Amino acid sequence: MKIPFIWTAIAAGLALLPVVLPSNYYLGIMIFIGLNSLAAMGLCLLMGYAGQISLGHAAFFGMGAYISGILSVSYGFPPWLSVIAAVTATALLAFVLGVPILRLQGYYLAVATLGLGIIVYLVFMNWTSLTGGPSGLSAIPYLALGPLSFNRDLKVYYLVWAVVFLALACGHNIVKSRVGRALRSIHSSEIAAQAMGINTGRYKVKVFALSAAYAALAGGLYAHYLTFISPAPFGFQFSIELLVMVVVGGIGDLSGAILGAAVITLLSEILRDLMPHLFSYGAGEYEIVFFGILLIVFMIFLPGGLVQGLDFLRRRPRVMAQR
Amino acid sequence: MSLLQVKRITKHFGGLTALSDLSFSVEEGKVFGLIGPNGAGKTTLLNIISGFLKATSGNIILQGKSITGCHPHILASRGISRTFQNGQIFGNMTALENVMVGCHIRFGGEFLNAALQTGWSRRQEGEIRQVSVEILASMGLQAWAQEPADSLPFGLQRLLEIARGVATKPRLLLLDEPAAGLNREEKERLTLEIARLRCQGITIILVEHDMDVVMSICDRLVVLNYGQKIAEGTPEEVQKDREVVAAYLGDEDGFHA
Ligand SMILES: Nc1ncnc2c1ncn2[C@@H]1O[C@H](COP(=O)(O)OP(=O)(O)OP(=O)(O)O)[C@@H](O)[C@H]1O
Ligand SMILES: [Mg+2]
Numbered sequence: 416m417k418i419p420f421i422w423t424a425i426a427a428g429l430a431l432l433p434v435v436l437p438s439n440y441y442l443g444i445m446i447f448i449g450l451n452s453l454a455a456m457g458l459c460l461l462m463g464y465a466g467q468i469s470l471g472h473a474a475f476f477g478m479g480a481y482i483s484g485i486l487s488v489s490y491g492f493p494p495w496l497s498v499i500a501a502v503t504a505t506a507l508l509a510f511v512l513g514v515p516i517l518r519l520q521g522y523y524l525a526v527a528t529l530g531l532g533i534i535v536y537l538v539f540m541n542w543t544s545l546t547g548g549p550s551g552l553s554a555i556p557y558l559a560l561g562p563l564s565f566n567r568d569l570k571v572y573y574l575v576w577a578v579v580f581l582a583l584a585c586g587h588n589i590v591k592s593r594v595g596r597a598l599r600s601i602h603s604s605e606i607a608a609q610a611m612g613i614n615t616g617r618y619k620v621k622v623f624a625l626s627a628a629y630a631a632l633a634g635g636l637y638a639h640y641l642t643f644i645s646p647a648p649f650g651f652q653f654s655i656e657l658l659v660m661v662v663v664g665g666i667g668d669l670s671g672a673i674l675g676a677a678v679i680t681l682l683s684e685i686l687r688d689l690m691p692h693l694f695s696y697g698a699g700e701y702e703i704v705f706f707g708i709l710l711i712v713f714m715i716f717l718p719g720g721l722v723q724g725l726d727f728l729r730r731r732p733r734v735m736a737q738r
Numbered sequence: 739m740s741l742l743q744v745k746r747i748t749k750h751f752g753g754l755t756a757l758s759d760l761s762f763s764v765e766e767g768k769v770f771g772l773i774g775p776n777g778a779g780k781t782t783l784l785n786i787i788s789g790f791l792k793a794t795s796g797n798i799i800l801q802g803k804s805i806t807g808c809h810p811h812i813l814a815s816r817g818i819s820r821t822f823q824n825g826q827i828f829g830n831m832t833a834l835e836n837v838m839v840g841c842h843i844r845f846g847g848e849f850l851n852a853a854l855q856t857g858w859s860r861r862q863e864g865e866i867r868q869v870s871v872e873i874l875a876s877m878g879l880q881a882w883a884q885e886p887a888d889s890l891p892f893g894l895q896r897l898l899e900i901a902r903g904v905a906t907k908p909r910l911l912l913l914d915e916p917a918a919g920l921n922r923e924e925k926e927r928l929t930l931e932i933a934r935l936r937c938q939g940i941t942i943i944l945v946e947h948d949m950d951v952v953m954s955i956c957d958r959l960v961v962l963n964y965g966q967k968i969a970e971g972t973p974e975e976v977q978k979d980r981e982v983v984a985a986y987l988g989d990e991d992g993f994h995a
Contacts, residue, residue, distance in 0.1 A: 612814030612843035
């Protein structure tokens with residue numbers, strides 16, 4: 416496969432980035448951008464390509480984190496194995512749940528996935544014997560490969576971004592293939608897709624499971640990076656943030672999900688610092704309002720997202736020259 | 739033996755009888771016309787044959803086997819493809835990609851193969867592309883291959899939808915008013931394409947209001963009115979039928995068009 420120059424440049428830039436970053440704080444943000452990129456890419460496969468919405472994707476992120484955490488803490492699984500098991504289990508569960516859920520369309524699908532997200536969140540909160548309830552699950556071991564333990568931000572940074580690029584390559588291959596065209600055909604006209612012999616129901620469920628697997632992989636890495644998880648980050652707000660990442664980056668473009676994840680993760684970090692200075696209370700709520708507005712603005716003014724905006728800027732000099 | 743048999747099909751929509759006790763059979767390698775005034779039940783019948791609607795009663799037999807109640811995607815793999823009255827090209831893809839989707843069932847490769855880009859899946863992709871380019875060229879659409887499908891002129895979008903259907907390698911192709919909205923030149927081109935598909939051995943059921951197209955290309959016709967068959971025969975026989983003339987009287991799309 417030929418890799419475009421821009422991606423080589425981005426990969427090289429990311430590889431050298433830790434050298435110039437002033438502190439571990441920024442390395443941590445970069446790790447979160449990577450994790451969010453993974454989950455957003457999964458959601459992008461589902462939304463941007465197959466045209467199916469999910470307002471509950473935080474649930475799959477959380478399931479990846481919790482299943483992996485529980486397997487390694489309570490059952491003594493080696494962390495890498497528990498991550499693989501968590502991703503597999505989450506994908507299987509998404510497949511089974513997807514069979515009835517993805518029969519629904521439009522608003523009904525949105526509401527059903529929203530409900531799924533809420534239910535899973537309640538399970539994290541209330542199945543205390545397994546999840547530790549609101550106080551969470553701690554002492555999750557670091558990931559390790561033989562003697563190499565991912566116990567430092569720097570090592571986790573390289574691991575996470577290697578996984579991001581691998582996941583991007585796989586996703587890219589899928590969307591450029593026969594499968595990708597089938598997904599896009601469902602987006603455009605489900606009846607025409609069926610007339611072409613595409614089992615649309617089956618494909619929708621499979622891509623739902625795949626997108627859940629992306630989110631669960633991010634969740635698993637998250638759990639073994641922070642070594643502590645609690646239900647709060649896997650609620651409705653995170654589902655919406657993932658959605659905003661996909662839309663802001665560019666809904667029809669897998670690499671846009673990475674851009675969107677970077678922008679939204681950085682913004683929410685800045686907002687977290689800024690909001691307490693502007694408003695005396697309830698900073699968390701203002702954040703979601705801000706993202707809501709951002710979502711609307713992009714839908715109206717730049718429905719193709721930042722990727723399309725950048726593409727336009729890149730082409731403009733040539734368009735000008737042709738005039 | 740005939741390719742397709744429609745046996746005593748009845749379809750109710752609530753209190754409305756869209757098709758009532760309809761039977762006919764379609765010979766292999768022929769263009770079979772299905773005509774009738776607006777609301778006669780033509781699209782409903784195509785929807786039943788292609789599996790998008792379930793008949794209230796009756797049977798559809800393809801090559802001697804019942805296909806009643808099969809899903810559309812199963813029927814596509816059994817050799818039934820179709821176009822849609824309101825046009826359903828994939829506007830988010832290029833013209834070539836539309837035809838490539840049409841090739842879907844003739845090739846393999848699911849998520850895992852695609853993600854890992856195995857040599858096999860790359861060869862499949864190459865073959866899909868080659869076959870699709872050929873089909874597009876055979877319809878005279880090669881110049882539009884890389885254009886977004888929804889940027890094609892309307893008449894060519896209709897041809898593209900047929901090309902996409904042909905890509906599934908159908909035995910039976912259902913065309914729902916392919917000439918609607920086309921100009922004279924485009925209609926002539928469409929007629930030629932349909933004749934060419936017949937030469938390739940594809941059986942066609944053609945729903946069409948344009949009588950020039952119908953009379954020039956169809957080998958046999960069934961006329962529907964209010965869900966009932968009021969005539970069947972060669973175009974010449976049907977044209978002389980008094981009941982048919984009566985059903986069409988006052989219909990500006992009718993025989994006088
Ligand atoms: N899904 C549906 N629900 C209820 N009624 C329907 C449905 N589909 C079709 N009908 C009714 O069934 C009758 C036959 O419709 P159909 O679309 O098959 O006609 P047609 O012969 O294709 O007409 P046209 O030439 O206008 O395309 C009409 O009265 C129509 O209103
Ligand atoms: Mg009709």
